[in-house]
Amino acid sequence: MTVPPLGRVAIIGGGVEAWMTAAGLARATGGQARIRVVETGPAATGALSTLPSLRAFHALLGLDETALMAATGATYKLGSRFSGWTPGLSFCDAFGEIGANLEGVGFHHYWTRLRQAGDVTPLDDYSLAAVIARLGRFSPPDPDPRSPLSTLAYGLHLDAALYVGVLRGLALKGGVAASAGEVAQVIRDSETGNITAVALTDGERVEAELFIDCTGPAARLIGDEPFEDWSALLPADRAVRITAEAPRDAPPLTEIEAVADGWRWRIPLRDRLDSGLTYRAGLTTDEAAVKAARAGLPGQGLGEPQFLSLRNGRRTRAMVGNCVAIGGAAGMVEAMDCADVHLIQSGVSRLIALFPRPGGAAVAAQEYNRLGAETIERVRDRAILHYRCAGRRDGPIWDLGREAPVPEKLAYRIAQFESRGRVVMYDEETFLEPSWIAAFIGHGVLPGRYDPLVDRMPVERIRATAERMRAIFRQTAERLPTHAEALP
Secondary structure, X not given: OOOOOOOEEEEEEOHHHHHHHHHHHHHHHOOOOEEEEXXXXXXXXXXXXXXXXXXXXXXXXXXXXXXXXXXXXXXXXXXXXXXXXXOOEEEEEEOOOOOOOEXXXXXXXXXXXXXXXXXXXXXXXXXXXXXXXXXXXXXXXXXXXXXXXXXXXXXXXXXXXHHXXXXXXXXXXXXXXXXEOOEXXXXXXXXXOOEXXXXXXXXXXXXXXXXXXXXXXXXXXXXXXXXXXXXOOOOOOEEEEEEEXXXXXXXXXXXXXXXXXXXXXXXXXXXXEEEEEXXXXXXXXXXXXXXXXXXXXXXXXXXXXXXEEOOOEEEXXXXXXXXXXXXXXXXXXXXXXXXXXXXXXXXXXXXXXXXXXXXXXXXXXXXXXXXXXXXXXXXXXXXXXXXXXXOOOOOHHHHHHHHOOOOHHHHHHXXXXXXXXXOOOOOOOOOOHHHHHHHHHHOOOOOOOOOHHHHHOOHHHHHXXXXXXXXXXXXXXXOOOEHHHHOO
């Protein structure tokens, strides 16, 4: 059979990683590559809490969001609410703007000026998305730039297994072939090191010009590539997932709550609540983790606990020769900032942009690896920030996180914000400036100084402007439908 212009692509693995890759490549290559998925490993389970960037990927795939939400039992997400990280403090890392720039200066500088004058209004009150979510309401962004709602963005809460089903159907419709199998051996060229075939346990040899490793942390294809272990930076190495009854009138938020043994997540779907605890196995037993995960859940749970092993870190290269690792095979960061799906998506998007033609130049691989390293390291730094700034003193996992080394770029970012409220942004950022501001201030990292240009405005005028802004946000939110009413 004639090899197509962009060659044969073999995707080995399963779950969101494999089928997001297959659907994306099928759409992007338009039949110029022959794509096959060899599904290995267990089926996807649990729920996904996603960032707004996923909606752009869905648009690329031609997915109708209303149909997708109905097919996956999805709910909306306006951000994540963090609680318990420091006693007495909670905050919302909401999508969208915080306040509004006044005379060319970021609003958090005016908030700092008011705080230094004795005002104790939480920063959340100046985030429209946070106000809407706190009231349990929802609205999509308004296309009219004059509307306060024009600054909103949103993600989705998705059932992982149902989402994989949608992606799989889309990929198959786009010409992707699929079969089940297990890897027995990876066969390489003795001179180049490139993969020539993957032998399956049933004896079949899968041959291709490009192999994509979507086998998760097992990294069955790229596992010989050195792994940069971040366990000294991020202390968690295990998680337990528990499903509970669907909460009534759940707000459009993912809940991220710190407790003595680690941090809990709670993701509301229409038919259930996906929840669990991320912890360190050497410090907390599985039995204690289940008890901590179940605390405060509605009902008695709908199934048995599911345990997951975590290994924070990354492969030094995610594209090596004719093999590319996507998702967990390339690396992972514990998902307190819900960036796990984004890391898969960004890997697929980079692959589309730098698609390696058979026999192509190695510079594409160099750029793929550079961008991938920047992306996952910035996500890692964000997770480190939560541990570093946590004020808990009731569990050894928090001592480990607080005392762990801080990477140079994160240390510089913290120092700049603490000094004068400047938000340093690097290449390949996953989280936008308002998100960093919310995380810093929410964790009690406050600027020592504000932008001196703020002093052009009298403090009473700043206070009056801020009060009007809060009133507008509150009134706007109160007019919106509830989250449940807004679901398609």
